[in-house]
Each structure stands twice: as structure tokens, then as C-alpha cells.
Amino acid sequence: MEIPRLSRRRFLGLTAAAGVAAALGVPLLKKEASLAQERPKARYALIIDTTKCTGCGACIEACRLRNHLPEGVSYIRRIVKGNERNPWFLMIQCQHCANPPCATVCPTNATYRREDGVVLIDERLCVGCKYCMQACPYQARVYDEERGVADKCWLCLPWVLGGGLPACVEACIPGARLFGRADDPQSEVAQLIASGQAKPLHPEFGTDPSILFYVIEA
């Protein structure tokens, strides 16, 4: 007669424990509500005209300042191309791929893609395994040593949603960066993309970049 009473008590205990675990776990698993659930209103495009870019690095520093990154860290990276007579510069940041390999390999689903194409990281889910940094063929990710999470360009989304511009676009001295809505056929970015002058970088990776485009002289 003792055994059923004991098992019932244990059952109740287990149920309570499971309930507590669920109550604690569910809020932790929720995404950043403000950015993830807002209905998308636009499709954005950021075009970098490498024929105008002087490689000055103002975008790199503006990005660093706006995102409060430590000295020497930025979401934008400069690659020098060409030769000593005729160098040109390729500024690399998150390409906001439609098929992002970083999100595929992320074991915790911390990286996700909004409906408007912006790829974001929910840093509360990130465990800091750095797998995404290996999988990104553009090497667009940086590691936040302080918090131990992966980090990258987020298109300055709160500014953009509020009608502003990404810091790199605002800071660009030669005006090589164009930001606009690709879903508006009248916009300059849409026309550049439609004319075929602005192209995604390395489409052979199969990542289908959906926001970043480059004008590169052949």
C-alpha cells in the first residue's frame, strides 16, 4: 500500500519540476520580440559602387561608433584589390543572403532571416560556437569576445525602420553607398539592380545575397 502513495508523490513532484522548467524555458526561447515580429514593410537594397569607393574607411569607423564596437573591430572589412598602379577596394559586410549558410549551420537558431530579408542574430540564443563564422563564405562575422557571441552587420535596422540610414551610408564621403527600397521600381537602387550594373557578390556560392549589391568595373 505504500508504493502507490510514494509514486503519486513523486509524480506530483516531477510534474511540478517540469512545470517550473517550462515556465523558465519558454520565455528564454522567445525571439527578440521587437525586431522579429514586426511586419516587414519594405525590401531594402544597399549598393556599393566600387568605382567611387576610395577605401577611406569612414564607413568602417562609422559602423564601429554607432554599434559601440571596440577599437579595431567593425562589421565592415576592407579588401584591397587590383595592383599598385590601380588599386580598388571591396568593402565586405553581411550580405543578408536569402539562403544564409550561417543560419543553416547555427545549432541554436540564433541567426534568423526576417521576412524583409534582413538577417539578424538573437544574441540571447547564441552559444558562441563560432560555427557560423566558419560557414559564412564572405567572412562577414565578427566575434564579440566580451559577451562570447557572434555578431555582424544588422543594417542598422532600428534606424532604418525609423526612416534613417545605416551608419556606413551616412558616413560615406565619396557617396559610393546607395541605400533604398528595392521594391519601389522608381528608386535609384531598384533601377541600378534592374539595369544589371549592381550585382550580388559571388553568386556561385549559392547564398543568394538579397540586400547587398556591388557595382564592379569588369
Next chain:
Amino acid sequence: MQTAWGWLPAIYLFLGGLGAGSLLIAALFEFYGDRDRYDFFPIPLAGATVSGPLLILGVLLLIFELGAGRREPWRILYMFTHFSSVMTWGVWLLTFFIPIALIYGFLEVLDTFPAACQWLKGRRWLRWTAFLWNLPLRRTKRVFAGIGSALAVGVAIYTGILLSAVGPAIPLWSTPILPGVHLPLMPLLFLVSALSTADALTVDILTTLFAGGRFRYSRRTHLIHLALITAEALLISHLLLHAFGEGGAAAESARQIVLGQHAPVFWIFIILLAIIFPLVGHIYAAGLGWHMLASGLSSGISILLSGLFLRYLILISGVPAFL
């Protein structure tokens, strides 16, 4: 060269392969090695008992490698949730593999040492396990060996798929098995290396050390190990030749390995310690029929070291496709 993953992931990949391979070696002798004809058979005993603890050590090291996951360990639970990620598959595989490997090792100990069985049966605080003692020990053990070896193949292959899954980002890691075939080489290489290092640990080192003079095992054991070492050598040369042929970042990876800054590691720890020295040692042992203490220990240790350096070399020389 990539800098995000260094020594800790290399050790983790190595221990994952070693632990999985040890269980495979143990199961191999369990099913095909006349295990039942002996009361004491050191190879499956060694393989089954080290497997689980090695994996636990590897997982602990992996947790140290994590950033936020180390400081806030509950985040590790999120790693079970995203099934498009190879890492999530690995976490699930390890979740099932580690307990099964531990149980298999425990049953192997009970089977080898009946005195341990008697001692456990006599404990009053273990009375609630009485129903377990009615199970046939050997057959239960074989069930765990079977399930465990299926999972072990998965774990060993997973350590390779983890690298090859980055696709175009790091061309060396996604080298195909054959040109034009869309199957990555890395899982096969890591599986062969896992078996070879596990063979080195269980047969060359532990069996020679603790049962050297008293136990005679089949000469085929050495022939199997010779085949594994040869296969590993062929796979490594295929990896490098394919990388040189492909050009670009893959060729740069191969150049760094063979001629560049990682060349000392490659020529000393891979060519010499993984291939030439163990080949000589095992041809000698195959001729003799068993390992001398010196040949067993030296070739065993060199294979283990080289297995670790192979992972490290492949990790560190992963040149991104796009700089």
C-alpha cells in the same frame, strides 16, 4: 587560414573520433573476434571502457570552447533545437551515444570480472536492481554493442561532416570523395582515422601494456591496422592532390600544409608519425604475430599524436574561399 577554431575543437574532434572508434573496435571483436572463447579478452574490454569517458572529456572541452554557452550553460540546451545544423545532429548523437557507451563498458567489465558481478549483487542498496540480474549478460551486452556501433559510426562521421558542411566557405574542408561526386571526403577520412587511433589505443597501447605476454590475438588484427594506416595515407594524399588541382583557396591550403607554415607539422606528425613509423611497426608486429612492448607503445603513441595533429592541421589550414 581560419582562426576561429584552434586547439580545443581539434582535441574535441580527435576525442570524438577516438571514443567512437574504440567502441567500434570493441564491437568488432565482440562480434567477429571469438570473444566468447575467452574469459578475458583485453581488446574489447579496453575499447568498451574507454569509449564513454573519452567522449565525456571531449564534450567538456567543447563546452570550454563555447563563448556565451560557457558562462550561461543553459544556453547549451538550445543546441538541441535546430535540425538543419550538423552541430545539432552531433549533440543528439552524443546524447544517445555516451550513455550507451558507458553501459556497454560497464557490461563488458561485468562480463570480464564475475567477481564484480557478485560484489554488486551482494549490495543491499542495489536490491532494487534485482530484476536486471535476470537478463542474459552476454546477449544484453551484444545489444548495446550493436546499437553503440551504429551510433559510433555516426559520431565518427559527424566529426567530418561538421567541417564539410561549411560548403564553399572553406574549400579544403568540402573536398569531394572523388572529383565530380557530391560526397565529402572529410567524413571518410575522419572515420578511418578514428578507427586507426582507436586501434592504436586499445590494441597497441592498452592490450600490449596490460596483457602483453599473456594474451595472443590474431595476426589479422595487425593486418587490419595496416590496411587502416594505408587507407589513411591514400585519403590524405587524395585530399592534398585534389586541393592542388582545384586551385584557389584549396590549393593555398594544400600549399600551407606541404610547403608553407604548417609543413613541419605535416612532415613530422603526419608523414612520419602517422604513416611511415606505424607502417614499419605494424609490418614488424604482423610478422611477429604480436606487439613487443616497445613497438606497441611507440607506434600506438605516434598514431594517437598524429591523429590529434591531423585534426589540428586540417582545422588550422582551412583557408577561406574569399579573403
